[in-house]
Amino acid sequence: MNNWKDKAYELYFIEHKKINEISKIVGKSRQSVSAFLNTKNILAEKEKRKATSKIKQRESNKANMRKVRRNIDSAFVESALIKRQHIIDVNVLSRERHFSDV
Numbered sequence: 316m317n318n319w320k321d322k323a324y325e326l327y328f329i330e331h332k333k334i335n336e337i338s339k340i341v342g343k344s345r346q347s348v349s350a351f352l353n354t355k356n357i358l359a360e361k362e363k364r365k366a367t368s369k370i371k372q373r374e375s376n377k378a379n380m381r382k383v384r385r386n387i388d389s390a391f392v393e394s395a396l397i398k399r400q401h402i403i404d405v406n407v408l409s410r411e412r413h414f415s416d417v
Contacts, residue, residue: 323348328360 319341326332326340334352338345 319343320351323351324355327352327357331364 322341323337323343326337327334332340334345334349338348341348
């Protein structure tokens, strides 16, 4: 009986698996695994994981914002180039029309 508890303890604290993953590995319900781990005073581990998760989330958000900003900048440059090319084309067509009538 203690075999699955030892395995669950090892998976949670050493391998840092989630409760859902542990329940599948040991063949017990998620509620059973959670109840067992809550008797082991896992508050410190939970706080540590929350802090780690928060740091990862910040880094992910920063990376996503950099990516979005790069896309916005490239879209702005591309639209400016298209606008400039349009102005040049209009001038060329206008000259052709005025000079071809003569």
